[in-house]
Amino acid sequence: MHTFLQQLAGLIGPAHILTEPADTAPYTLDWRRRYQGAPLAVALPGSTAEVAELVKLCRAHQVAIVPQGGNTSTCGAATPDGSGRQLIVALRRLRQIRQIDTDNDTLTLDAGATLQEAQQAAEAAGRLFPLSLASQGSCQIGGNLSTNAGGVAVLRYGTMRELTLGLEVVLPDGRILSQLSGLRKDTTGLDLKQLFIGAEGQLGLITAATLKLFPQPAAHATAMVGVDGIETAIAWLNALRARFGDRLTAFEVIDRNCQQVLLRHHPKLMPFSAPWLVLIELSDGGDAALLNDSLVEWLSRRDMSDGVVAQNETERRKLWRLREEISESQRLDGPSIKHDIAVPTSALPALVNDCAAALEADFPGIRIVAFGHAGDGNLHYNVSYTRPGNVDLFDDEAAVNAIVYDHVYRLGGTLAAEHGVGQLKKDWLARYKDPVALALMRQLKQALDPDGLMNPGKWL
Template structure:
């Protein structure tokens, strides 16, 4: 193994091969602090060509690779196991903005570019890259692609699948697939980029992508409104879509427990209190005043428990800060059994009502913190209390998951909407995923990665 490490150092540079525990520590623990690994080493290549050389070397020595971007995974997808035999391949040094094509509304970036850097590159060119996540200052484009990230603007712009025109990827044998063309139409066979989007690094390593850009909105209208129940929220969603069309960019919800968590950790930012809060945002070109007036006019004839419409960019950012601080506030609040679930939006009220009733029957007094992207049916449905003292929370995890996922799949939903599967949900995926679909995915995995060296121990 010393020969392998020496050859690896020659490829990436000695300063970019980390082997001691102090240097590798930031790469071995997942964001939620649930998974702790022991890597053989951490390699930080600086180009696609170097990634290719590393992969070829690993294949020759039968060394497994765990790709890692910003290490913001909530399901252990980028964490090595405890064997000390897996190489963490950190991609942050692949951080070039390769090309901005404003005429084609396209942006080509490398996988280690953070989401915020991609947004800023687009904005500097007078364009919008619309993916928006709370972790955007840390998460990287490669990771966003590998989990098919969604975020708060999916309602209008779609997930990373819809936002990607082309990919560059290093295959498990080290060859480089270059399909970075910025085309919106191409019927020359299979759309191969879709194999790698959402695959969590198990079919190859994404090293660059060509992403869709949009006109930069000059007008926003943003409101935080309280309503009595989730049924009312979904009714509002449908009527807002009818009134404003694709100008409805975001529609987020927060239940009462979620508001309590925010109030505990951000009392000055959280003046609202309602059974459910809705964060609504419209966006468009032109003068913001007519858009804001139209939203105020629509809201003026609705029944609501509480509400405010932002009057300037500072107020708008305060409303979004509340939404973006939920995950970190919940982490400070203590452990929780997290679910990144999605059902058809029409089924959200039934899910919320029936699942809570079954959980409360199994665990009297259970506390559920629910929030998320109701506009696309994606709810972050987290259980943070099952028994007095909360000491046995994770002892109840399997029972809680079974209740939640049974309801989700009964309603035609999924257990992984935008965070991926990773280590956390792989056994549950085997239980709920269509067996033929799993068989086909494993067939593709075996064809591309016959040695099983690409991010092993995850959902495939």
């Protein structure tokens, strides 16, 4: 491998190759601290052309590539194995804002730009890029695309798949697919960018994207309200849609156990206690006071146990901060068996009630922490306790997963709604995914990457 590293240094510069353990350490451990890898090196290319030459060199030497963005994956998708033969390719140096077209409402930027940088670039141009995640200060656009990230505003704006118009991708043979189009309509054949969105770096390395922008909302109305159950929450969701249409931007739910986790770690932030909390946000281009009054009037005709409507931007941000602190609070609270699941919104009550009953039957006293994007049927359904005396929670992971996923698929759902599959769920995907669909995906992988060098060891 010494010759390979020398040639790589000649391509991207020796300063941009990390080999010392102290330097590679931030890249080798996943966000949940579950997967630890040992890479050959970490490469930091500075342009798409350098990425293309790097990929060609890797193919010539049969060196596997693990693409990595901000290393915020919760499924081990961006972590190498322990062989010491895989090269991490991190794109943090590719962060240029290439173009903002306000007449066409598009933003073209490098894949190494953080989500927050994309948001800020749009805001500086008087526009909105609506993807919003708790990790937005560190996660990168390339990673958002590779996992088809969703976040809190999918209800109105869609996932990264819906927000993307064009991509630039370095293919496994080093060719550059350049389709950074700002077109919203194009029927000249297959929409090739869709192959790479959600592929977790297994079909190519995304280096740039053209994304949709939207008008900046002039008004927000935001409320956090307690309800008596998930059934009521879904009834509210449907009623809000009927009343406010696409002004309903976000509809989040937080169960009681999740509220208790927040209370332990953020007592000053957490003044609520209810069987379920719903976080509602409306937005439009009109008058803020009128929108706020409309939400207050709508809520006044509902039965709620507790609640508040934000009266200013400071209060609005405080409510959203409470939602955004959930993942970190859970991490501080200890290990959990995580599920990033989705079912049709109409099936959420059945999932919550039936799955909890089945888990309780096998694990009396089990603690489920549930929260998420009820507006699009995506629930983060996490188990942080199974049974007394269990030294390692993950001893029960397989049994818990089988119960949860059986219920999810019985209701027409999925085991990976927005976090991807990675290493964590690859065996479960093989069990539940339509075998014809999975076979087609593997055929595409074989066609594009016959040597299997792009992010090996993941679900393809």
